Amino acid sequence: MGVKVQKRKQSSGKNFCYFVVYKPYGMLSQFSKEGEKPTLADLGFAFPRDAYPVGRLDHDSEGLLLITNDKSLNSKLLSPKNHYKKTYWVQVDREISDEAIEQLRKGVIININGEYKTRPAIVNRIVEPTLPERVPPIRFRVNVPTSWIELSITEGKNRQVRKMTAAVGFPTLRLIRSAIGPLYIDNMNSGDVKILEEAEIATLFY
Known part of the structure; x- marks a missing residue:
């Protein structure tokens, strides 16, 4: 090329x-x-x-x-000492609650070779972003809504974002990293x- x-x-x-x-x-x-x-x-x-x-x-x-x-x-x-920010668009199962978002902001307990509390994260609801179609698409359920959040963390533990949303009761359905530091x-x-x-x-x- x-x-x-x-x-x-x-x-x-x-x-x-x-x-x-x-x-x-x-x-x-x-x-x-x-x-x-x-x-x-x-x-x-x-x-x-x-x-x-x-x-x-x-x-x-x-x-x-x-x-x-x-x-x-x-x-x-x-x-980890450099606290370099990584940002994700996260589609979760059901309409995420204010309480769950606040928990994510403060840090939650996840399992990383034992209990681990995540650092505070920046978390906000967002409208569904314009994205390429996923192949295959996520499983669609007529009677179960989904919602989107933007989540920024400075860590990179194994499957951390998925474990974080699961810990507050809203499993991740689709996960897209939208930024690494200043790169979008x-x-x-x-x-x-x-x-x-x-x-x-x-x-x-x-």
């Missing part, structure tokens, strides 16, 4: 490249094959051989995934790859 990739040269002389991907539902956040599930290699984009995802999204989650060969950025974004999903479609420009790259290092 003949594309111009924005590169950022470090003092070591190494050129680093930065991409954001809208990871589709059902795709693994890795390039290596594992069973029959599709991987990032199936996006058909010519990523550098030394590029890897920063963090991960579960195969049943969608949205923004950052890919780079800059290991220093990996450390910056994933270290904007008008990307499922499976899109975007090459970051220099100004966008710079915001990641503030």
Whole structure:
């Protein structure tokens, strides 16, 4: 694929490249094959051989995934001490209550190799965002409504958002990561790859 990739040269002389991907539902956040599930290699984009995802999204989650060969950025974004914000659009079963939202804001107890209390989160109701269709779609039930929240956290525990909404009695039906720090999903479609420009790259290092 003949594309111009924005590169950022470090003092070591190494050129680093930065991409954001809208990871589709059902795709693994890795390039290596594992069973029959599709991987990032199936996006058909010519990523550098030394590029890897920063963090991960579960195969049943969608949205923004950052890919780079800059290991220093990996450390910056994933270290708990840096409190780097990640934002999600979450569709939950039934109309979520004010009490549940307040619990999520304060932190809830989830199971992460034992009981763990999440840090306070930013949580607000939102109208259903305009999104690409999920394949397959979520199970539709005529008599059971659903609702949407936007939830921002600075942690990244295993299946944390799903465990948080389940803990307050509103299981997650669909989960989309809409932002990582200053990077937003904007008008990307499922499976899109975007090459970051220099100004966008710079915001990641503030």
